[in-house]
Amino acid sequence: MLVKNWQTPKVIFQPELNQGIQKGINQLANAIRPTLGPFPRLVAIESSLRRDKFPELLDCGGLIARRMVQLTGRDEDTGAMLLRHMLWELYEKVGDGTATAAVIFQSIYNQSLKFIAAGGDAMLLRTLLEQGAKLIVDQLEDMKVFIHGKGQLTCLARTLCFDSELANILGEIFDSLGEYGYLDIRAGTRPELEWQSYRGFYWEGGLLSRSMIANPQQGSTRIKDAAILLSDLEIEEPGELISLLELVKDGGFRSLMILARKISERALYLLNSQPVREKLQILVVKTPGMTIDEQWAALQDLSILTGGRPLLQAAGDTLNS
DSSP, X not given: OOXXXXXXXXXXXXXXXXXXXXXXXXXXXXXXXXXXXXXXXXXXXXXXSOTTSOOEEEOOHHHHHHHOOOOSSHHHHHHHXXXXXHHHHHHHHTSXXXXXXXXXXXXXXXXXXXXXXXXXXXXHHHHXXXXXXXXXXXXXXXXXXXXXXXXXXXXXXXXXXXXXXXXXXXXXXXXXXXXXXXXXXXXXXXXXXXXXXXXXXXXXXXXXXXXXXXXXXXXXXOOOSOEEEOBOOEEOOXXXXXXXXXXXXXXXXXXXXXXXXXXXXXXXXXXXXXXHHHHOEEEEEEOSOSSHHHHHHHHHHHHHHHTOOOBOTTTTOOTTO
């Protein structure tokens, strides 16, 4: 069995420890540095498992850091993972600025080691860095400028992509979407750039029964003027749905969309039965959101869009209430 050096337990002393961590930080920061600009550059990431595949070309510091799994040396790996964690957290919260953060982190760490090696107080350095960071954040807050309108959004996009045609389209898109709109980027079949917008609510997820798919080739179903049940209920018994189906039928609807946190196979069997399908086209989807708070927020948005009121488990609502 081959045992790597970093897997062998041993005690590390200074300055070897700091030098190892510094080496790992510098390796990752230097890999990200080319993407900083001012001109756009790409970094090629090659998989250590699939050498037959073409390298992945990335221009985002957060994604480059995410692709780094492990360095050969244990101390170097510790330094790289320290920077990697910071960059990925920044990428998830902000989405930009990772290359700048990596270069600043590298510079501060390297200069701090020189300060400590010259006899400086590490705790004093920490206090000064915290005070300096607060001062910088306050200054940046005062310099903040809010961007409004297609023109300013286009100018911002141009500074990021250096492509006038793409910048104009991005300005139109984000001016139309607003702050909370959803953007889905897909590969096109035409040489020119194009975009489409839809009003409504979008979330990742599919139908809970494949038999409800009207167009198997496209894997999609379209319904019009449907009755919609907004809920986070867990529907177990088929009998719970009887009153709902009667209400929809009496209302003159020909289609029904059900949002539920969970629905049993027995309940789905009733909805897919031939007598029900002859009278109603029914779609069942999972309530959007991974957590209860996310589901409540999504149901609140949907209730505003549809003008309805959601049925909530926490409020004691049921299909028979």
